[in-house]
Amino acid sequence: MDDLFDRIDPEKAWALVVAGLALAGTLGSLLFPKQVYDQWIWKYYWGPVAADGNGAKCAVRESGDVTYYSDSAQCAGASGIVAEPGYTVISTISYALLLVLLLAGVYFLVERLDIDAKVTALYALFPWVLFGGALRTVEDASVALLSATGDPAIPFPWTAAIISPFIYVTVFLLAVIAITASVWLERDGRVDRWERPFGAAGAVLFLLALGSLVYLSVTTDAVGFNLGVLVVTVLGATLATALAWTLTEEYWPEVNVGTGTVGLLVVWGHSIDGFANVISLDWSDEFGLAYDYDPKHVVNSGIQDATRAIQPESVSDAIGVTWPFIPVKVVAAVLVLWLFNDEILEESPRYAVLMLLAVLAVGLGPGTRDVLRATFGV
Incomplete structure (x- = not known):
């Protein structure tokens, strides 16, 4: 065998x-x-x-x-x-397996191109995750425009390319093109490290997607803009990340030994997802959101149901039932970072980077979409 x-x-x-x-x-x-x-x-x-x-x-x-x-x-x-x-x-499990399959494909591509990938490559991958979440929100804005005017910004079935699960393939193909070009630039002596043009490409695509949302918010009534949601989410996630870093450095420093400050991106990404969900699901009236959002993921629904069953009704009425999602996301991210010790990062750096990317993507990807949906009222 x-x-x-x-x-x-x-x-x-x-x-x-x-x-x-x-x-x-x-x-x-x-x-x-x-x-x-x-x-x-x-x-x-x-x-x-x-x-x-x-x-x-x-x-x-x-x-x-x-x-x-x-x-x-x-x-x-x-x-x-x-x-x-x-x-x-069923679809959640299927999309998780699809993500694993795509990451395996990226790993084989990285091996074939013999790319020198270190844990710091996560900095270059970070804007690509933001781009995926923002691109998905563009489709949400298109649907909002369809509901308001009868004409979407992007007609169906073209929008299918930016809806799960097809958006994974879309971003994957764009990333493959970008990373191949970036490696060529490095080996041709045009740049010192492939991460720089690759990260820049992701940042440009993210800004283009974000710019599309801003354009629609300025030129149409179907897409709004709520700065308060964006500020509170980013500030809350940043404070939660700083707290997690401080506590782990003081009481559990082994967590950060392998990933160092790169781990902050992972915790921050999951904190964004946590705060965006709490604001969208429990504080929509207080923030003046255009819609009453419902949880689309089974995990979110499960946390809501469990909190509602345990927590006194008076407390639920005061603070909502989604707040546990924030500590759950932060603690889960910290526990995952603890697994990435020096041995794993030294023996299989490419594999470790891809696994960290997967952890970041499942938090920051939907988190970016959630906070942008609430911010632009779609």
Whole structure:
């Protein structure tokens, strides 16, 4: 058995897995359309994207036809296959596996290009995570414009490219192009380190996405601007990160030995997600938000339900039921950083960087989207 595993090329195995999944989905949809496409692919993946892209409460597929409803009662009474925007347990697990698959692809690309990746490369990857969250918010703004005027900023199905799970592929392809060009610039002697042009490319893309949101907020009534949400979220996340750093340095310094100050990015990213969720879900009236947001992730819903069941109703009315999300996110990030000791970073620096990227992405990515949605009222 050991000899068999020794003969398997991981890169080829990854390519076979990707090709196998694509082939299975294609053949299954052709041979068993009702069981595979309707009840699986459409219900859990394409249906939610279509509903989101069309600004509907749900999309209903029946006898091959799709109908979009803007009323929750119509969705509840629909007789076909109902798909709502957001995430289910199945789609959440699937997207997590997709993220792992994409990260494995990045790892093989880094190995093939023989890229010298250190833990400090996370600084260059940081703006790319911000870009992913901002790009997803552009689609939210497009839907808001569709609801207000009947004309979206980006028509469906083109918006599918910036809705989960397809946005992962979009950002992945752009990052592959950028990192390949950046490595070429380094080896051609045009730059000292590939991280600089790569990070700059991510920063430019993030600013373009953010600029699009600002443009829509200035030129349309469908997109607003609430500076208070942005300031409180960033300030709160920064204070929480500083507190976490101070406490770990004082009482548990082993946490920061491996990653050093780079770990601050990870904690800050998850703190952004925590504060953005609390403000959006429990303090929307106090901040004058345009919408009453609902949790789209099963973890958020679970924390809300658990807090509501344990916490006295009077306390819930006063401070809400999502506040535990902040300490949960911060503590989880700190615990993950504790795993990245000197040994791991020295023996497998490329692998460690990609794992840190994954940890950062699952916090800062949705956190960026949440805070920008609330800030621009979409």
